[in-house]
Amino acid sequence: MVTLAEVARHAGVSASTVSYVLSGKRPISDLTRRRVRASIEQLGYQPHAGARALASSRSRIIALMVPLRTDMYVPVMLEIAVAVATTARARGYDVLLLTGEEGPSALRRVTGSGLAEAVILMDVQLDDGRLPVLRAAAPPAVLVGLPADPAGLNCVDLDFAAAGALCVEHLAGLGHREIAVVGGSPGVYARHTGFAERTLGGLRERAGRLGVGLLHRPCDGSHDAVAGVLARILDERPGVSAFVVQNETAVEPLLALLRRTGRAVPEDVSVVAVCPEAVAAQASVPLTSVAIPAQELGRRAVERLFARLTGPGGPDATGVELLTPVLTVRASSGPPPSRRLTG
């Protein structure tokens, strides 16, 4: 392995000079810089990461904690993770992958050992076990998601409450009076995952305000589960003319079932989803949807982290950033049958 000292010798300068060429923290003459650069090139020098971290107390690594569970929409998770990795790399940082399995102690471990300078947490619960660790050790951190009490924390998320409201608004505007919500999987609610409850809150609030009926049912993504939930919904509320789907894996089963039971979309029932654009656009009926901007979330999370890492510092970098949801109208929503007849 080539060391900085060897580069220095090769270039005929001192070790510190090479270091300054690399970091740019002190002025170096053009000639020297060139010579050093050439030596680095020729010798194929790579600074030793550990030595760097030790001397500078900066590891240039951020930890990303992803959930183990698979009852959330997995592609969204991966997309966020990849966006985090890509954005971090662009800033010269690497990403350490932590699974939820190890729990809060993993946070303590990687920040306490100086392995990671900062952390990004995904799949945040309303009352998340990792939060006490964050508040105690206070490493730079960003949550993708919103806990019940975000005070003093740095959070980024889609404004799911607004997303829910947007869905109801769109459907109510078309004339629907009874809306059913095919929610996330039961486990998501059991864990009090923030986004699910906030969406529901938004849906309810707006439905209440607009005087629209709203029925909510958690639902797994399997075909059978969707069939069961759909049957119950139609049984309890025959007047339902629109669905809001939050569990993306339930989208296709729902469409298939509606089709099979002779309900045309959007002529007989409308469907609006909260899901990634790709899912909405590729569905068997292109879906009117509120996009989950996974990439944007990952990117913003990293950017907030760096704002805190390199920025003015202090607690002023905390706070909640909620991305404004956007509803894109596609083929799956339209006026309810009643309106069509009279329209």
Place this chain on the structure above:
Amino acid sequence: MVTLAEVARHAGVSASTVSYVLSGKRPISDLTRRRVRASIEQLGYQPHAGARALASSRSRIIALMVPLRTDMYVPVMLEIAVAVATTARARGYDVLLLTGEEGPSALRRVTGSGLAEAVILMDVQLDDGRLPVLRAAAPPAVLVGLPADPAGLNCVDLDFAAAGALCVEHLAGLGHREIAVVGGSPGVYARHTGFAERTLGGLRERAGRLGVGLLHRPCDGSHDAVAGVLARILDERPGVSAFVVQNETAVEPLLALLRRTGRAVPEDVSVVAVCPEAVAAQASVPLTSVAIPAQELGRRAVERLFARLTGPGGPDATGVELLTPVLTVRASSGPPPSRRLTG
């Protein structure tokens, strides 16, 4: 931050003693060990990762390179990644997440800088640009996937050729004489991704051997793409009575389309998939399938890495390990209509 020296002072021993308590590389009396452990506990000591890596030249980190692309089945990728992380953690290692974006140079960077001791590569192409780097720098590495020339490399993968053969065998055994393959997305073939071509090879070989007709069409996962491919297949080969699906996102669209065009599964056509168990079991018709053992792949990859890292060393740890595919019969396959009539 608490250092080893402080622990030593607190416990009334020398720094090296603390180190040996931690590593167990030299005998330490029970009494001393206890005292040191207590001090570590009380002070909340965490060894500094960088210092450790520097002194021992072992970072206890392995790098995992995941593809950026999204035309492969994403949940499989995430599941492998999570399995890798979990298994590595159980051995005291952390996982660094690299995206394909940076290309081969990322490999050089993380191994050259001592950041990662070893690498695991996913989404291996038949002629992968990262292989030259591996052969040149020769860091401990395991590929999840199989390149065209695996000589000197350490590979783990499902035996996709056998998987393909298994599908054909199962269907031929049921009496099918014309089989259509709904393949992976065109991009997968364009990149010469190993698993796709090997599956196809296995399918063709066995079909040839058994005198069964085989028609292969690459296919994206979108509903429209599947519809197009299905129409063409049925047009070209009206006698097709069975489908093998390799692109998991195409599964539901295919089932929906068959249903809609009045073809019952498995009465009129059989469907066999190569996909994760979860997808097969949760499909609208539970699918006869060859499982893609994502977790097992991740675990085996890490285990091979450690065998090489801590084991006897030398090139004897290279080689290819192909997991034997298992076909599980579910509801989606049965005899072709012709057989049923006469049976």
Place this chain on the structure above:
DNA sequence: GGGCAATATCGAAGCGCTTCGACTCGTGGC
């Protein structure tokens, strides 16, 4: 033309850990 800023470079002191050699004790063999 003496002094004073930059500018450019060097040497040395760590960063916190691992590891090697050396030292001090018992203990058992003979």
Place this chain on the structure above:
DNA sequence: GCCACGAGTCGAAGCGCTTCGATATTGCCC
């Protein structure tokens, strides 16, 4: 009763890098 030896511990020398003074070397102002 002496030697050899293993068990248990310590001190010191790095690992490769950053960074903080110093030390030249240059202009440039008045």
